[in-house]
Amino acid sequence: EKALTKVKSRMTGNRQRKTTWWEWAQRAAAVLFIPLLVVQLVHYWGGDEQELAQMLEVKTNPGMTTSLTLSDGTVVFLNSESRLTYPSHFNGDTRNVTLQGEAYFEVAHNPNKPFFVESKNLQIQVLGTSFGVRVYKDEDYALTTLEEGQVNIHTATSSVTLKPGEQAKLHDNEITVNKVNTCSYTAWRN
Numbered sequence: 781e782k783a784l785t786k787v788k789s790r791m792t793g794n795r796q797r798k799t800t801w802w803e804w805a806q807r808a809a810a811v812l813f814i815p816l817l818v819v820q821l822v823h824y825w826g827g828d829e830q831e832l833a834q835m836l837e838v839k840t841n842p843g844m845t846t847s848l849t850l851s852d853g854t855v856v857f858l859n860s861e862s863r864l865t866y867p868s869h870f871n872g873d874t875r876n877v878t879l880q881g882e883a884y885f886e887v888a889h890n891p892n893k894p895f896f897v898e899s900k901n902l903q904i905q906v907l908g909t910s911f912g913v914r915v916y917k918d919e920d921y922a923l924t925t926l927e928e929g930q931v932n933i934h935t936a937t938s939s940v941t942l943k944p945g946e947q948a949k950l951h952d953n954e955i956t957v958n959k960v961n962t963c964s965y966t967a968w969r970n
Contacts, residue, residue, distance in 0.1 A: 833867035840881070845969065850877070853888035854895065857969040861916070882914040884969045887929075902950055905932040911942075912966040921951040925965040 840846050840858045847857045851869040858864055862881025870876075875895045887895045889908025897904040899915040902922050909929020915922040924933055926942040933940045933948050933955060940948055940955045947960040 833869050833871055835865060836868055837863060837865045839863045847969075850875075850888075852890065852893070852895075855886040857884040859883065859968055879913055879915060881916055882912070882968075884910070884912045884966050886910045900950075901935050901953065903934045905934065906930075912962075912969075914965075921949055923950075923965070924948045925960060925962050927962045927966060 859882035866877040895906040
């Protein structure tokens with residue numbers, strides 16, 4: 781009987797220890813489940829805007845053109861020997877891209893997030909329009925040709941607003957505006 785009692789006490793002691801360990805594991809899992817679920821839901825439904833956008837760059841070779849659609853729906857046509865730098869998605873209150881070369885933009889309308897094209901000493905602000913920009917690094921001037929909508933062109937010393945059918949030329953930090961046939965400046969994209 782002593783031996784049987786001893787064996788029974790060992791059996792119930794081991795089972796009790798396993799049960800205690802198992803209960804502890806279940807409690808830990810229950811406590812960790814809720815915060816992990818909340819973090820996963822926040823990441824799934826709202827975490828994208830907190831992520832950093834990667835900067836992407838598209839270049840065209842001599843004699844080639846290309847087109848791409850940005851994350852906001854803006855369509856960009858790049859002419860030969862051009863380079864566009866832009867984020868994988870637009871965070872914040874503005875949409876900024878950098879251009880070297882020649883491009884035609886069909887900007888997706890979003891009055892809450894103005895679209896900016898930056899190059900050389902030039903910044904073009906857009907709210908939704910179609911226009912062309914020419915800013916090759918080996919040329920001493922920059923051209924902005926507006927087909928639709930309205931753009932504001934800013935330099936360190938001046939600012940100009942273009943209307944459809946107008947072209948702004950930046951030369952020696954001075955902006956001049958002329959009426960032009962826009963097709964002759966933007967037909968390369970077709």
